[in-house]
Amino acid sequence: MLASVLIGAALVLLAPYLLGLAIDQLLVVQPTGSAWAMIASLAVVYLLQLGVALGQNYVMISLAQHTVMHVRREVFAHLHGLPLAWFAARHAGEVASRLTNDLENLGQTLSQAVLRIGTSLVVFIGMLGLMFWLNPLLAIVSLIVVPMMFGGLRWVGSRTPVLFKRQQADLGALAGYADEALAVHMASKAFGREHAAVEAFEQRNRHLHVSAYWAQAYSGFLSKLMYVCDNLSFSLILVVGAILTLNGKASIGVVITFCEYARQFSRQLNQVSTQISTVLATLAGAERAFEMLDEAQEPDGLIEQRSLRGDIRFEGVDFAYAGGLPVVCGIDLHVPAGQTLALIGPTGAGKTTLVQLLSRFHDVSGGRILIDGIDLRDLRRRDVRRQMGFVMQEPLLFDASVRDNIRYARAEASDAQIEAACRLANAHGFIEKLPRGYHTLLRHEGGDISQGQRQLLTIARAILADPKILILDEATSNIDTLTEVHLQQALARLMQGRTCLIIAHRLSTIRQADQIVVLEQGRIVEKGSHDQLMNNAGAYHSLYVEQQGAAY
Structure with missing residues (x-):
């Protein structure tokens, strides 16, 4: 030139x-x-x-x-x-x-x-x-x-x-x-x-x-x-x-x-x-x-861990956003591999923040989070996130076919594996009724199918991903009672054999959790099983009775 x-x-x-x-x-x-x-x-x-x-x-x-x-x-x-x-x-x-x-x-x-x-x-x-x-x-x-x-x-x-x-x-x-x-x-x-x-x-x-x-x-x-x-x-x-x-x-x-x-x-x-x-x-x-x-990118760990068991520990975890007040303070928790932890509390209590810290969307300000005994900050982000499954309150869909939306979790999945995941998620029935079945194109807002159907697709996606750690963030909120039954059945299949963290406002959906943690202003005020917390007659008891409309 x-x-x-x-x-x-x-x-x-x-x-x-x-x-x-x-x-x-x-x-x-x-x-x-x-x-x-x-x-x-x-x-x-x-x-x-x-x-x-x-x-x-x-x-x-x-x-x-x-x-x-x-x-x-x-x-x-x-x-x-x-x-x-x-x-x-x-x-x-x-x-x-x-x-x-x-x-x-x-x-x-x-x-x-x-x-x-x-x-x-x-x-x-x-x-x-x-x-x-x-x-x-x-x-x-x-x-x-x-x-x-x-x-x-x-x-x-x-x-x-x-x-x-x-x-x-x-x-x-x-x-x-x-x-x-x-x-x-x-x-x-x-x-x-x-x-x-x-x-x-x-x-x-x-x-x-x-x-x-x-x-x-x-x-x-x-x-x-x-x-x-x-x-x-x-x-x-x-x-x-x-x-x-x-x-x-x-x-x-x-x-x-x-x-x-x-x-x-x-x-x-x-x-x-x-x-x-x-x-x-x-x-x-x-x-x-x-x-x-x-702009500085997220720091990453060096330890390669392609297969996690899912044992999670929070040890003295503190977190505050840059220049802001503390969001969570002194969190100590242990979730053994394969168990379910439910997080409840009012808006702003720190439930979603704990999940984001576990996903390394943010790094802790103090303390540490361990997975299988290894500091989360020492593990490669990609290895950790690939072994996590997410079902969020607002289902995320793309401008693509039903099949491609589900395959997003695992690019190499076969059509048979996708269909099997949809059957486990109770989604196969309504997919077959769509104009072009699994080839039906969806908009990313998902406006052409109902909220419950969108959520079933995200559950099918999580099943296909086969994660070791599953995170459910208000997965059944804003869903009618009949659809919730199908969702709960699908979630039950999805949660089998996995370490699960559930954020929920409907306390009836977490009664079977191994641990229930009540958070207020970023601190743990109660933790235990459903029966233990009900016997304590504390914050959880009050919330449960209020939702049920009758004394326990």
Whole structure:
């Protein structure tokens, strides 16, 4: 690419020189054959310029798109290693904007602006040398407008980076809000908040309008300045050249060559100034994308443990989010392999946090968590999570077929294994009634099947994963009584022989748990079996009686 830039620049410099020589030869009373040879050479040079330009365009676009593809892949892979706290502090739409829009702008700049700026700088330097070689006086006249050009470049260059960075930030904020608003559009309709959503969008839209206006206004000023300088330089060369020609100090061909060089000179500076605006906007966007690469990823352990038994211990576990109050304090628990632990308590008691700590979505602030006697922080995250199964309160489905949604748990699973998992999950019956059975396409919101059916699919997915540790987070909430019966049957099959952690508000669903832990404000206030806790007549007893509507 660099070689082609040098060749292209040499051709750009050679064409005006040959044109001047040809004109001087043609002005002779009887033109010699060398004049026609120069004209032919000029035609060859222009054809070569076209060939080099086409080659440069092809190569640079290829390089740019390959570069952006690799950068986008690296950023996306890096994102998957960032902690949950990083995502919680940002809108998904803003992150997506950095990954797509900002990096796409980088590709456009690499394929166009970088090539043009590089070529222009080489031509600019070569042209200065040739101009002083041909006629120093005309060269000095040509350079009179250069301070004005560079003054404009400096004035604009000192202001536009900040403006373009603000524009990219406002664009990301707008994209983030739009993504969030469209995701919760049903809530907007339900509460009659459509007008408020439009107003909030319009506010961000206006911010983007203002920042984009000033960024484009400052950068656009430069091209107008270059246009004025171009005409001024051209006029000065014609006037001084005419005087030198009349006095025999320069030939007409040299003056024509200088006019061409002056036109090219201004064009190259104008090219640079125009592309600098693009580069500045791209750098602002690329900086936002590369900021994600600078974020520290989750620390990982070194111990490889492909087969866990599922013995879990919490020893003096404390946790607080960055800069926040403690969420859990001094948690001591032991869940032997194959047993079931139920976590109950009011909202904000720390139930979900304990599960997230066990999954290493966060690391403990104090104490430690052991699995099979090994500190969780010493184990590889992938090994631990691959041996965990999750059935959450809100079932997660993808834009894919029923079969592919279930196979997500184990990519190599056969169709027969998927169907067997669905039978165990009580899901096979309703799947067969779908329009295309297991090939029916689902939306990621799962709006085309009921909440209970979605949950049965996630249970089938967990069965297919065959985890050693199972986590159930409000898996039967918001389900009607009849559907809950099917869910409980499926969950009972899923829980057999596995270490299970259950978060539940319906206490009737956890009576058979080996241990029940009552949490309040991040601390354990009671633990034991159902019968033990009922006999204690403490917090669990009160909650159970309240739900049952009668004394035990």
